[in-house]
Amino acid sequence: MAHDPHAPDAGEAPHHPEEHEHPNWGTYKWVALWLTLITIFEVWLYYIPSFVASKLFIPTLLSMSALKFAIVVMFYMHLKYDHTIFRRLFVGPLIIAILTLVSLLFLFGHLAIRIAS
């Protein structure tokens, strides 16, 4: 990386971008392994009819998907190591996107709130 000696924004806590080296093969291989294992586990669950029918199926799959998502973003995209500004640029929109998606599903009746009537 092109290391720039200048400190960041005056209003923010001093933090040196790219100070941390990016991780290397030692980390990456574990990340890849985990991603593979989770994916295999997900697909395996898909083939267990009783589990698919259970209430746990969707939450389990969603959380595993989210986990994979987070792993890639943190390690492969280095968000864990990079400048906070990148984290804000990504996480802010991501939150709005997820909230929008969830509200839309509510509005179209795929997730239902029932109020005793």
Added chain:
Amino acid sequence: MHSHHRLRGPAIATLTALTALTLAACTGSAYPNTTFAPHSEFARAIDALWNRLLLLGVIVFVLVEGILLYVILRFRRREGQENPAHVHGNTTLEILWTAIPAVILVFIAVPTVRTIFATQARSTPNALQVEVTGHQWWWEFRYPQYGVVTANELYLPAGRTVNFALKTADVIHAFWIPRLAGKRDLVANRTNYIWFTPDSVTADSVWNGTCNEYCGTSHANMRFRVFTVQPSEFERWAAHQKGPAVYGVAPPAPPPDTGKKGKGARAAAPAPPPAPVDSGFAFSRELMPRYAVPTTPVPTDLSFPDGLTGDPARGRDIYSRSACIGCHTITGNPMSAGVIGPNLTHIASRTSIAGALYPNDARHLALWIKNARKMKPGSIMNTLGKGEYDPIMKLTVTAGGLDDQQIADIVAYLLSLK
């Protein structure tokens, strides 16, 4: 300070004008479609909410504009004044003007939420059911409890709750009778509901209704009429509308059953009874207030010879052989079972045609049949008059077209359908 007067003049004038207008708006007379003179519990609930909104809105308005004007006038720069106070903020004040609006909003939110749930609750089970179907650009009304199908004119018994089921045949429309209720959209693949109870005192009243969601070329021309009548009158009206067309002569030569089964065909299976004499109840045209009489001018490039009279029997024949039957139903005329256009079974009992755009009389009917697309831009009904230019097909109607005499005959037939 001369500037005071410069600014105060218009402000006072505006306020005076405002007050005058507000007062005028509250009486329904000059403003037949006003939302400020509600005539159902639903419209009243909204009006109550509105009054609260208006009151709080005016308070905020007066407060904000008052301080603003004061500041503008008071702190005008005076000669040599270079250094006003240099405040950068004031936490107490800022908390104050966060908190006060929040409190005002609570006073809006609470009745709002109450009204939402009250007005969207389920309607009473014995309500009058009306199915409304929006079409480009007219309204179809069905009364499933009475077996009545009609178009563009709605009869409601005063004092009885009516529950509308709203659907559309094509694009989105919105159903609105400003004096009686808020509006609701008609959306494909959904059924929306709206219900209210027209006040008993409204018997023998007429209300205007409109389509409020932009729905294409003639959105402006998608109006309708609502008659609130005595319950007994309503029953008579419904009983009559349910029956076949009054011009109930047996068809000249019953067609061989080709397998086309329309509603009309079934109704006509046994030869229709001779025309009943009682023409039921229909809202008297003499009682029609001015605002319920259409004023739409006819297109200048369209005319129909005055004094041409038609023969209903001949008209019936022509009608039954023409393109009309592809789109319209006349119960009692087995040939006429189309469902694309309005049901014409009792068209003569209506006061207006074409989405309450024109009065229902011989002249307007004739012009309409001659060139509906000039009468109502974009209309799905083809131009039928011989020699007429069809502005959508972009051609002049020739051979198959109807001549003026034929049109007059059809009009005579239609006007006999009381």
Added chain:
Amino acid sequence: MSATAQPHAHHHYTTTGLEHRKIAIWAFIGSECMLFASLISTYLIYKGRSVVGPFPHESWLNPATGQTMKPILNIPVTSQSTFVLLMSSLAMVLALAAVENKGKPVREGAGWWERSLSSSKLWLFMTALLGTTFLGYQAYEFTSFVREGLTIRTNLFGSSFFTLTGFHGAHVTAGVLWLLTLLAIDFKRGLGPKDALLVDIAALYWHFVDVVWIAIFTLVYLIR
């Protein structure tokens, strides 16, 4: 973005000390979140609303033949393509690491694997290759769906499925082209630490496309 552009960009003073283009790519990725959220929402909203088959997870009646047909999604095949795309991300980080460490001596006595880790060309190529493989899987999937009677016009499922996965596929395609450009530059003049930004932004884009697929795989393929 190409290597010859702005050769001395990093001499510029910036407020945060970060590169413009890296900020821009993250802003772009944030924006893409909304893009894919809209696509995925639509897919989910229309799930189960199609009036005719084929359906993703339910068997359906073929009106032409009167036969009952199997659900159309092919989980085993898609699991493989998912794995391929995940591995491409691994290759991508290795490519970036190779570029960043270009010029650093490889440890004395390193094996072939360790030595291969310093080859940016190898890993750029691998990433592009895996990406292309993923696209191959997708082409296979699309054509077999069409054979089984599902096109983008068939029903709501077809429209929303092909548009969503098609948009993703288009992103992968753009990424592969981007990677190939980098590879070409690497061959032409070699990519070194000073070019790390170029590879970095391509990598961020690539991983994002991967991450979107992680969501799609679960939401579209696995969840019934």
Added chain:
Amino acid sequence: MATTAPPQSPPGAYSASEGGIWSWLTTVDHKKIGQLYLYTALAFFVIGGIEAEIIRWQLRAPDQHFVTAEQFNQIFTMHGTTMVFLAIMPLSAAFFNFLIPLQIGARDVAFPRLNAFSYWVYLFGGLWITIPILFGKAPDGGWFGYAPLTTRTWSPGVNIDFWVTGLQILGISSLAAAFNFITTIINMRAPGMSLMRMPMFTWMSFVVQFLLVLAFPVITIALVFLLFDRFFGTNFYNVTAGADPLLWQHLFWIFGHPEVYILVLPAFGLVSEVLPTYSKKPLFGYPVMVYSGILIGFLGFGVWAHHMFAVGMGPIADTMFALTTMLIAIPTGVKIFNWIFTMWGGAIRYTTAMLFGMALVGMFTIGGISGVMHSSPPADLQQTDTYFIVAHFHYVLYGGSIMGIFAGIYHYFPKITGRLMNEPLGKWHFWLNLIGFNLTFFPMHFSGMLGMPRRIYTYGAGQGWEGFNLASTIGALILVVSTSIFLVNFFVSRSRGPVAGNNPWDAATLEWSIPSPPPEYNFATIPTVTSRYPLWDLTHPERTGEIAHSGPKAGEVPDDAGPMHQETERKTAKELGIPMPFPTIKPLIVAAGIVIMFSGLIFGKVLLFGGAIITVVFLYDWLTSPLE
């Protein structure tokens, strides 16, 4: 013209003669691009205004036939589309371009060529969507194009095709610009210019860029669906295939509501520059102004369905969206009060810019109050799709955005052109504008609540709407007069106004510390900022005494920076050794290629592929050629 100063040219004024038209076509200078935006957007504002006048002339009385139904529907659709996408957004963009780099002490934007590209895409896209009206084929689905009316089944003509493709093209422009400004603001601030020292216009623009970046992808997708439906036979809005027409509405308004804040926040920013300057006081409650802007932007993503209270979402959704909508009144109110208290105790100069700024505060409040009236769903059932709504949104759009933009134009005209606008004419413009505006739009509150639907090309007599419509039409005619005065003032002052000097208004921010118009490099020496009002630190230290001052830390300062100062000398970039980006025609060609590509959807595959090839080839060429 009443100007007395001899028409001498301020040094370095931009004129088309300098380098000729070619220099405009190839420019990558943010200030020139800003002016291109300004002139183009003003032209579109006049076009949108003429359309508005046609609407008003048709509706002056019942049962009129000045235009046909088909023409009217095209005209109101294009009026809304033009005003929103081709007038106000680009007027804001003109200010983003011209001001942001100057306000943060930068020499250009982060990606100058991308900036030029954004402008050309906007220009070509704007022409693309506007020209069909000359052939009677303009879009006619309303500015929010509700499906299924806009699908092929119900709109078989090419009208909607132009709309779908046109908006898609304009989206590219807005998105490209937004990434550019986000990067510029984050990364190109002068040393010491921390986020909480940025001028309020830059802050509000910053928020707007995020709204753009998050809102536009959603309409992009909604439009992609519509485009696929219309051209490739997909089913997204095909009701016979089971589609839900509300999908379009939700996607559109998820974009559409943030869009209205995209339209108004830049004006809020401009007014936040204007009010302190002419009150000779710092902005009241700067941090709160920042946070409220951010909050408005964030909440703006959670209220969209308040445009859909009549579609039958059910009581729970109605309640949720009502409450979120009402919440927005709070941060907006904070802004209003902070503006008022900025003036409180000040020494107010009634310049034209100030008058417009004060008018924004007063008029926007009216629109905001009617907005809160809509936010109550049952009440909205009587209001929605009537002229009451038309009144609301013109009070916020005209009374908010346009008033603010006029304030901005009068305020920044000297910086842009080096000359002052004529004040007496400005006052005429202002007063006629204020009167005409209220006369046009206030009566719409009444016609709406008295039952008049919107988007009707005609209405019957005797409905009680005649007087209000006539008043509106008269008001609209007054607006023509007042706008014409403005245009005359604007164009005459450009060449003949009195020379302005660096800082004619005694303002506080960096853009006023350099010559007017600024030299191509903006700052010969990048200033080091030590407080929120760097120029007042020099000229009126007493005004900034109370706020925190601090210099940048060691190592934060680039080599070419110096202490806060004013620049009067005007050298060329070459003399100063400042590298400037090369002018280039490529962004223009790529933009043209994109529009040609889209035109292929309507006019044939040759254009589609031709355009694609042009785009790719010149994009490659652009990316591989050095910037400076």
